Amino acid sequence: MNKKNSRTILRGQTLSFSRSPFEGDAAGSIDHCEDGAVLIEDGRIIAVGTAAEILKQGKDASVVNHGDGLIMAGFVDPHIHYPQVEIIGSHSPGLVEWLNQHTFPCETKYDDADISRQAAEFFLDQCLANGVTSASVYCTVHPHSVTQFFEAASQRNLCMAAGKVCMDRNAPTELNDSAQSAYDDSKALIERWHGKGRNRYAITPRFALSSSPEQLEALGALWKEHPDVLMQTHLSETQDEIAQVLAAFPGHKSYYEIYESFGLSGPGAIFGHCIHLSDHERKAMSDSGGAIAHCPTSNAFIGSGHFDLAATRRAGPKTPIALASDIGAGTSFSPFATMRAAFEAARHHGNGLHPAEAFWMATCGGAKAMRLDDRIGNLTPGMDADLIVLDLKSTLLIARRVEQANDIHDVLFAQMIMGDERAVKATYVAGSRCRM
Ligand SMILES: [Zn+2]
The missing domain is CATH 3.20.20.140 (Metal-dependent hydrolases)
Structure with missing residues (x-):
């Protein structure tokens, strides 16, 4: 496989967990970046960071810009x-x-x-x-x-x-x-x-x-x-x-x-x-x-x-x-x-x-x-790139609510109360986008 073509950057908002929210303050467990990116190579996550950092690191990679979509683990x-x-x-x-x-x-x-x-x-x-x-x-x-x-x-x-x-x-x-x-x-x-x-x-x-x-x-x-x-x-x-x-x-x-x-x-x-x-x-x-x-x-x-x-x-x-x-x-x-x-x-x-x-x-x-937390379930370098991209304004009602949100926790809460299948903009399995 051509190494050059196997590197992809997904750009958008990113969401990951630095620890379990049950171990200490829940809000502090979330890492959120408003202009973030994920570098993927051969189906694995290589790096997660700000878009500026990751674009520099993956100069040879193809870039998929998901705008304000939220990239997180599947x-x-x-x-x-x-x-x-x-x-x-x-x-x-x-x-x-x-x-x-x-x-x-x-x-x-x-x-x-x-x-x-x-x-x-x-x-x-x-x-x-x-x-x-x-x-x-x-x-x-x-x-x-x-x-x-x-x-x-x-x-x-x-x-x-x-x-x-x-x-x-x-x-x-x-x-x-x-x-x-x-x-x-x-x-x-x-x-x-x-x-x-x-x-x-x-x-x-x-x-x-x-x-x-x-x-x-x-x-x-x-x-x-x-x-x-x-x-x-x-x-x-x-x-x-x-x-x-x-x-x-x-x-x-x-x-x-x-x-x-x-x-x-x-x-x-x-x-x-x-x-x-x-x-x-x-x-x-x-x-x-x-x-x-x-x-x-x-x-x-x-x-x-x-x-x-x-x-x-x-x-x-x-x-x-x-x-x-x-x-x-x-x-x-x-x-x-x-x-x-x-x-x-x-x-x-x-x-x-x-x-x-x-x-x-x-x-x-x-x-x-499933005893697979070293492979899937988070946006962490080394893990398999099973990812989703969420549209945080997937309905008119959610969009109206999100416009009033104070922070990312407020935005996520609105999703969990009102979201559905329409919020899932894209699904990636081992780095490849599924046709849906
Ligand atoms: Zn059952």
Whole structure:
């Protein structure tokens, strides 16, 4: 490749994080430059600085001027179900009904590889249109649903994690695997896909109620054999679910402790929801590692409850907390909708949510949950150039509001409350602009 042509400068406003907003004053965690630039070479970020500095440093580079567009890291969505694109916005009275009336009939159709492939393509294009450049994705029980997904992700050169859903009980027979087949199929998929290109594997027991103790044990053993893959599951979403889980696993002290006892906790574990954890569970998770995917639009839609960010952080300060859509119970691909709902969930508990906290959880937090925070999630030299450019005046209403804004925090807050897909002007994957 001609070195000269592989260097690109993106010019515009730039936004990055110098540290987590939860460690000290939130506003001070943001680095914002009004006339900034990013130098990219061979898909990596080489330098970030003022436009004057970067133009000097990259004299031979081609320059793309995004004007007053805001260049930042692509969003990371660490809990999302790609097969559920067609059931988003389907009404159900609660979680169990959602699974039985919508999720399972939908996922049964993924027996057909063509349906998997088409859904994976559609799903990834939706992610990119919304500025989501990485995600940790639930496929279906069918191994080919993972293959179709990774093939589509590889074609787009995306950094994605995904896994075959494992469940051997409390689901229709055609969606049940077994302890042995879940182990064998997941292992074969790890060997085929994990670390191939930008793909990462996630061992995926759907949740404790849909996996027998034997299956959880087999998957715990598999994770021990492949400790560098991720493990994703659901935890403590609704009160009914918790009661049913504890009844199905007699002798266990708590829902979290069930996963822990089967070796399904620790660094690289991503637990979706975690709304009703006790302080004891929050502390145990914080001590052992693992991350929380906070899915506020899904929680509001299912009526599961409101995640208490402040209380979770108090009892478990070391646990990374990321924002996730949980499509299809979640109601939008847009991280703006997720940030807005996270603000509303915090409000429910009498708290606020600083835009630095929301944007951090939607980027760096997700990358941390996926153990990829040295590669993606921030605008930092050395990281992969998965970037987005936001139009901070994407609607007349937002433009009018932003004209009155006092500072960048005020501008970002307006985006998280009113923004949507229209704010995403451009998405770059490993330095290349996606056609959208
Ligand atoms: Zn989910």
